[in-house]
Amino acid sequence: MNNNDCLTISKNRWPVYTDATIKKVLEVFENNRFTISGYWTGKKSMEQVFAKKFAEYNGVPYCVPTSNGSNALVVALEALDIGFEDEVIVPALTWLATATSVLNVNAFPVIIDVDPDTYCMDANIIESYITEKTKAIIPVHLYGCMSDMDAVMSIAKKHNLKVIEDCAQTHGSIWKGKKAGTIGDVGAFSFEQSKTLSSGEGGCVITKDTELYELLSQLRVDSRVFTDKTVNYGDLELIELGRIQGSNYKMTEIQAAILIEQLEYLEELNIIREENALYLDNYIKLIPGLKIMKRLPQINRQSYFSYCIKVDSQYFDCSNDIKLLLIREKILKSLRERLGIPQYFLHPSYQPLNTSKMFCPWTKRRYPESISKTEEYWRNLNLPVSSKAVRESIVFHHSILLKEKKELDLIVNVLDEIVSNIKKRKADI
DSSP states (O other), X not given: OXXXXXXXXXXXXXXXXXXXXXXXXXXXXXHTOOBXXXXXXXXXXXXXXXXXXXXXXXXXXXXXXXXXXXXXXXXXXXXXXXXXXXXXXXXXXXXXXXXXXXXXXXXXXXXXXXXXXXXSBOGGGGGGGOOTTEEEEOOBOOTTOOOOHHHHHHHHHHHTOEEEEEOTTOTTOEETTEETTSSSSEEEEEOOTTSSSOSSSOEEEEESOHHHHHHHHHHTBTTEEEOSSOOOTTOXXXXXXXXXXXXXXXXXXXXXXXXXXXXXXXXXXXXXXXXXXXXXXXXXXXXXXXXXXOOOTTEEEOOOSEEEEEEXXXXXXXOSHHHHHHHHHHHHHHHHHHHTOOGGGEEOOOOOGGGXXXXXXXXXXXXXXXXXXXXXXXXXXXXXXXXXXXXXXXXXXXXXXXXXXXXXXXXXXXXXXXXXXXXXXXXXX
């Protein structure tokens, strides 16, 4: 990254790109091949180049690119033979695609609460939700934290369940020497605009399992596979295998070209983000009224999609949920005004799945009633930690972690001043 790139980052712009990004995209136009279903033009497809590089980055043999992270989860579920009326355990605090991908294979998402210290799936309660229909667990690594993968894998092994790691927010994190996404059966990633590795849209699935790789490859490209025979100019590389029903979830060559170049400096930026997140932790944890998220000891490297802090309800003597929400909103509003950080880069956590306006499976006729349930069913789920999270959380976009130390100090000082003033005037809340 050069100085101009750093300057771009400091202005709250994301994603970033370099001249090399533009050059790599121009190669797609020069090659006259925009997708892997296009014809052979004499060069290896960008999609396959990226797949190889991302697999190597994660230390696994296989990577299957997809059109987006949502479809990465769908093909992962299908490859693991999860379908009609199977149950899949998912956390309540996540982007809704974690649950809707389960619905989209006509399985049932069993929504459970999260750990208050990490906002990731609470491993202590997983077993209480397992039934004879349970087939898989989808732990989500969220907001600069990782799920307790030791506990998740132990439970999965005990009950013979599959594990799909939702790694949309944790490209490059390391758990006990293993990259996120390589611990479970498969890892699903997103490359949407906000992500630390971004092509606007896009996703992928990684795995160590050869059989799963072969299934994933067919499922994302209408039951076609790459030929192992020699191809000449104008020939098709994809052949119609037709062993299983697939769908069109291909990544484009332009998306892949952008990702190839961005992957070159992902690790460099991850190191900076982690260093700055720990720097903020050291100071924000000293501010009465604020809490930082817990970093589990098994984590060797933490990739940050977001940096999250919490309002301490006990410090502010919040006797009810409304008071906590009002205090959080005042802190958030004051931060935006004082620091000039817009909504995209500074916001609350996700709304819990069961109360999210966008999560309404009962409105789609494609799902059987046993899967879609009713609005009353979903909205009345009791998920106290997740419900509190949306009222107490303040979430910074990861680009904030690429700022200089003096800017981080400003964030800390402004936070300290805002919280102190609110405490003094708590009668006004």
